[in-house]
Structure formats: structure tokens, C-alpha cells
Amino acid sequence: MTTLFPIPENHPQRFVLHNEVHARAPVVLNLPVRASHLALLLSSDEKMQERQHLAKLCERFGVTPPEKDADHFSATFNSFQIRWEQHGEFSTYSFYVQDTPRDPFTDPALKKVPVDWMSQLRGQVIVAAHASIVSAADIDYDESADLGTLSAYFADNPVVGSKVTGGAASVFTDFRVHVDGFSRFLIINHGLRTAQAGRLLQRLFEIEVYRVMALLAFPIARKLYPALNKSDRQLYTITNAMTLPDNNDGKLLDELTTLAAEVENYISSNHFRFAAASAYYQLVEQRVNDLREVRIQGIQTLGEFIKRRLEPAVNTCESVSRRFTQLSERVSNASQLLRTRVDSLIERQNQALLSSMALRAKMQLRMQQMVEGISMVAITYYAASLTGKIAEALHAVGWKVNPEIVEGVSIPFILIIIAIGIKRIHKIIASTTDHH
Incomplete structure (x- = not known):
């Protein structure tokens, strides 16, 4: 690249890094809009295959497919828009249709996507959600009236919600999976701009995905809890035996070594999942803060609901992870003490042996x-x-x-x-x- 000034040559990654700030830009939407979102857990092989599958959809509609090493892609097809992103553990597909029927969820955006292409998507569904942005007039919404009428859009479940993005919209959901296998978000437009609508939908979908990904560690934590207590009791038994005068230090050291191996195996097998849970929870908190929620009288905000349900589970995961780390340190300390005792005993035995040998040598002399x-x-x-x-x-x-x-x-x-x-x-x- 030629430059106007005689400066040194560019770093090979300069422009890639510079343009990273523009990557994964939100989709520009014309309101009203319906959206469907899928998050799929994929293996390494399935990640390679999904680009080919996405290219087939682009070929069908005459759209330029994503590059081979691309990890995000947006395009407009005949009747819908698509946004695809590939993350470390999962991939997401967002589909947008820019019109809204009377009932926000009777005709979701996913119906516009070719059925045969959808049926061949790889991976396992971890999150599936529908969202609809409507005007207050479309559903006869009145904030001052009873908000219980909104429950009809959520199978009569209690709803949570708030005003977001500086009062430009109101968001409602019940955080439940409905009979169609999808959760629902209803957004009432009070003055959203096209860029704001794309960002709002993206944040809501990310909150849904990241909170579920954070909870992947919770069943593991509950499963490991009995093993943690068992290892803790075993360590107590060993350290208590160390205080007795007639203990077998060699046997205790073997037991400690076995216990240390078990604890380290638990830690190494589950460290990534617990670390990921903490990272995903931080992302959920960040996205909730980005919504800039304002309370609607009478119902919980999204942030309050998520915090009350998600925080105890994440704290449990962090507690189990922290206790395993502390247990590993305690086992290491006990092993070090016992090895010191064994080494001291061996040293005394060696000294006695050397004294005996010296006496024998003196007698021989x-x-x-x-x-x-x-x-x-x-x-x-x-x-x-x-x-x-x-x-x-x-x-x-x-x-x-x-x-x-x-x-x-x-x-x-x-x-x-x-x-x-x-x-x-x-x-x-x-x-x-x-x-x-």
C-alpha cells in the first residue's frame, strides 16, 4: 500500500486489528420486524461443515457466500435477512423479517427460511428464541393500564420487563420455552431508530444465550459436590492420622498422593467449564447494563429476574471451583508436611546407620x-x-x-x-x- 508520507511499513495485522472494532456490526432493520434466533453447540468438524451449508443457502438466493475463514456473516435474501456468528463453543443464526402480523408470535421469521435447508443444520440447539418489535397501537398497549393483558402473548405466564434504550422501547418476556420450543421477547417501539432496533435485538439474544451457557457449569457443580465433600473428609482423616504417634507415614503418603491425583483430575477436567461460566455471567451483566433499563411499575426488570435466578447458580459454580482449588492447596501442604516427616525419619535412620557403620569400621580397625x-x-x-x-x-x-x-x-x-x-x-x- 502506497502512503503519502515516508513512514515505516505496516504491521501485517494492522488493518485487520484496526477494523476489528467494526466487526459484528448490528443489522440495520426497518420496523416493524420479527426475528428468530438459534444458538447451536457444534463440534470442530461441524463448524467446518456449517460454512459450506451457509454457502448453499447463499447460492440458492444468488448471494456472495462468506469467506472460508470468516466467523460472522450478514446478508439479505428475498424475504428475510440472516446474521450468522461463530463463537468459541457455539454458533448463532438470527433471521429477520420486516413486517409484523396482528399477533406477534403466530407467524415467526423462521417460517420464511427454506425448510430443507433448516433441517440440515448441524449441532445441538442450546437456545431458540422468537422476538417481535411492534408499535403500541398494533397490540393496543397502554402502560398505565393493566399489564396482565400482555400475558396472553406468553401463554398466560407472568411477564417481566422494563423500558430500555432511554425509553425508546419496552421489552417483555417470561423467560420460558413455549410449546414450539422457543422462548419469546416482545418489544414495543416508542421511538426506536433502525440501528437501535438491531442492537436491542442483538443484546436480548445475547443475554438469552450467555445466561444459558453460564448455566452449563451448574449441573457439573451439583454433580461434583458429593465428590468434593468426600475428598474433604478423606483429607481430614489423613491429617488426623498424621497427628497420632503410631501412624504409618509411608501408607499415609500413598493415600495423600492418590487423593492429590483425584483432586487435580477434577480440577483439570472442569476448570474450563467453570471459568467459562464466570466469563459468560460477566457478559450477561454487561449486556443487561447496556439495555439501560427503567422500571415499569408492577413487574420485575429483566436484570432483577436474571440476577435473582442466575447469580445463586453462578455462585455455586464459583464456590465449588474455589473449594477444589483450596482443597488442592491443602492436600499439597499436607503432602509437604508428611514428606518432611518421612525425609526427617529417613535422615535419622541414615545417621544411625552411618554411626553403626562408623563403629563397625572402628572395631574392624x-x-x-x-x-x-x-x-x-x-x-x-x-x-x-x-x-x-x-x-x-x-x-x-x-x-x-x-x-x-x-x-x-x-x-x-x-x-x-x-x-x-x-x-x-x-x-x-x-x-x-x-x-x-
Whole structure:
């Protein structure tokens, strides 16, 4: 890319990162409008296949399909608009039809989508919702009148709702899945602009998806609760046994190691789900704040309803996750204490063994010295005897020597020679050992 100024070349990701702020822009809608939203949990293979499936829909209506590496896509077909987004764990499809019948939910936007294409969508439905933006006159809405009449659009269920986006609209829902398998949002337009309508629908659908995704960790937390209590009791039993004087430290250390492995397995297997639950809950809170709700007298706001129902479940997940982390730390501390005790015991045993070996070596040295003394006497005896025999032989041939005197006189000299020899041998052995 040529530039007007002689600045350094662009970073390879500069424009991608710069334009990220414009990604996933809300759909511009003409009011009134009906919308249907699907959130599907997909495997890695299904994520690859859904782009091809989306391309088939585009080919049918002569629309340019999304690029191979695209993770969001918006397009207008003959009778409806579509918005597709691919997230880390799920993909969402939003369908918009820009007209509204008398009953907001009798003819949902999804009916405009080709049935054969819909039947081949991949994945598992985690959220399905219909929404309809109508004017107050369309449904004879009067805020000052009894809001109980709105329950008729929600199978006579109690509704929650509020004014949103600075009073430009009122939103109502019952947060229930109806007989058609879809939840419902009714938006009454008091002065929404086209961009506001797209953003409002997007936020409502995201609240619905993120709150359900946050709750995916809740069944896991309830399932893990008994295992957590069992591991906690097991740790207490082990640490209590550690205080007893006649415990088997080796056996306790084996039990602690097994317990540590079990706890770490629980943590590593479920860490992602609990971390995701916390992240999704934060997104729900953010989207609720983005609605800028104003209370309608007599009913709960969406934020109040969600907080009251969702917060305890998320807190339970966080509590289980936190307790497992704390349990892991406690097991680690107990293991460290027990290893210190075992190491100390081994060190004392080694010291006792070394002391025993030193005493044995000292005794061997004394015995060796005693044997050397006896050996010197024996060698002297035999050497003196040999000297005496030699003297006798010399006397026999005529030498004037007394064999007994020669033998007796030779004894001190023989002792001195043997002592010097043994001392030299000791020096040779010592020098050889030092070199090695």
C-alpha cells in the first residue's frame, strides 16, 4: 500500500486489528420486524461443515457466500435477512423479517427460511428464541393500564420487563420455552431508530444465550459436590492420622498422593467449564447494563429476574471451583508436611546407620591392628627361628657362633624391620586411596 508520507511499513495485522472494532456490526432493520434466533453447540468438524451449508443457502438466493475463514456473516435474501456468528463453543443464526402480523408470535421469521435447508443444520440447539418489535397501537398497549393483558402473548405466564434504550422501547418476556420450543421477547417501539432496533435485538439474544451457557457449569457443580465433600473428609482423616504417634507415614503418603491425583483430575477436567461460566455471567451483566433499563411499575426488570435466578447458580459454580482449588492447596501442604516427616525419619535412620557403620569400621580397625600385632609376633618368631637355624648350620661347619645367642639378638632387629615394612605398606595404601 502506497502512503503519502515516508513512514515505516505496516504491521501485517494492522488493518485487520484496526477494523476489528467494526466487526459484528448490528443489522440495520426497518420496523416493524420479527426475528428468530438459534444458538447451536457444534463440534470442530461441524463448524467446518456449517460454512459450506451457509454457502448453499447463499447460492440458492444468488448471494456472495462468506469467506472460508470468516466467523460472522450478514446478508439479505428475498424475504428475510440472516446474521450468522461463530463463537468459541457455539454458533448463532438470527433471521429477520420486516413486517409484523396482528399477533406477534403466530407467524415467526423462521417460517420464511427454506425448510430443507433448516433441517440440515448441524449441532445441538442450546437456545431458540422468537422476538417481535411492534408499535403500541398494533397490540393496543397502554402502560398505565393493566399489564396482565400482555400475558396472553406468553401463554398466560407472568411477564417481566422494563423500558430500555432511554425509553425508546419496552421489552417483555417470561423467560420460558413455549410449546414450539422457543422462548419469546416482545418489544414495543416508542421511538426506536433502525440501528437501535438491531442492537436491542442483538443484546436480548445475547443475554438469552450467555445466561444459558453460564448455566452449563451448574449441573457439573451439583454433580461434583458429593465428590468434593468426600475428598474433604478423606483429607481430614489423613491429617488426623498424621497427628497420632503410631501412624504409618509411608501408607499415609500413598493415600495423600492418590487423593492429590483425584483432586487435580477434577480440577483439570472442569476448570474450563467453570471459568467459562464466570466469563459468560460477566457478559450477561454487561449486556443487561447496556439495555439501560427503567422500571415499569408492577413487574420485575429483566436484570432483577436474571440476577435473582442466575447469580445463586453462578455462585455455586464459583464456590465449588474455589473449594477444589483450596482443597488442592491443602492436600499439597499436607503432602509437604508428611514428606518432611518421612525425609526427617529417613535422615535419622541414615545417621544411625552411618554411626553403626562408623563403629563397625572402628572395631574392624582395632581388630586389624590387633591382628597386625599378632602377625608381627608370629613373623618375628618364624624369622628368629630361621636365623637360629642358619646360625646352627654355620656352627656345624666350624663357625664360632652360638645359635641361641644369635637367635635372641636377632629378635629386636627383626621386629624393627617388620614395623618399618608395615608402616610403609600403610603409607602406600593411604596415598593410593587419596589419589582415587
